Amino acid sequence: MDSLSINSLLEDLKNPDLVVREQATKKLWRIWFQQKGIYGLERIDQSQKLLDAGEMSEAETMLTALIKDQPDFAEAWNRRAFLYYSMGDYKQSLADCQMVIQINPVHFGALHGMGLCYAALGRYGDAIKAFKRALDIQPYSLVNQKLILECTLRLS
Structure with missing residues (x-):
């Protein structure tokens, strides 16, 4: 998908219409998951099945x-970040999230x-900066x- 289409979807995320926003969100996730074609998508799906089965390692x-x-497959980094977060390894998860943002600066999931x-x-x-x-x-x-509100309360 070209950057013009992605930019259009990113604009749709700011649309007041919930349906437009939800469709744009789904399409962006699909683009990100399919960035490396069938091979990448299948590997991510397999890793998710392992995660769901509790086979973290x-x-x-x-x-x-x-x-x-x-190494430029942002969603692979993002899925591993999620895995590390699920395991309570927040520093490693954070490092992977930062890699996602280097590859794809508009990856709201990684932010x-x-x-x-x-x-x-x-x-x-x-945390507040990332959520913002x-x-x-x-x-x-x-x-x-x-x-953001919860983190702000914790700061005061």
Whole structure:
């Protein structure tokens, strides 16, 4: 998909119409997951099945191999960040989220993940910044608005 289409979808995330925003969100996720074609998508799906089965080590091995093979595949980094977050390894998750943002600066999922990691580490100011960056892309995200309020309360 060309950058013009992606820019159009990013604009749709700011639309007051909920249906337009939801469709744009789904399309962006689909683009990100399909960035490396069937091979990448299948590997991510397999890693998710391992994660769902509680086989964290196997899922991590699979995602790490995918990242090594396709280092510019932002969603592979993002899925591993989610895995690390699920395991309580917030620093490693944060490092992977930062890689996602280097590859895809508008990845609102990774920005949200960064905020969650910073909050888990007690770095509420950094969490607020990450959630605000996600809100710049997805201004109607109630979860990020709520998390900014929660982190702000923890700072006071």
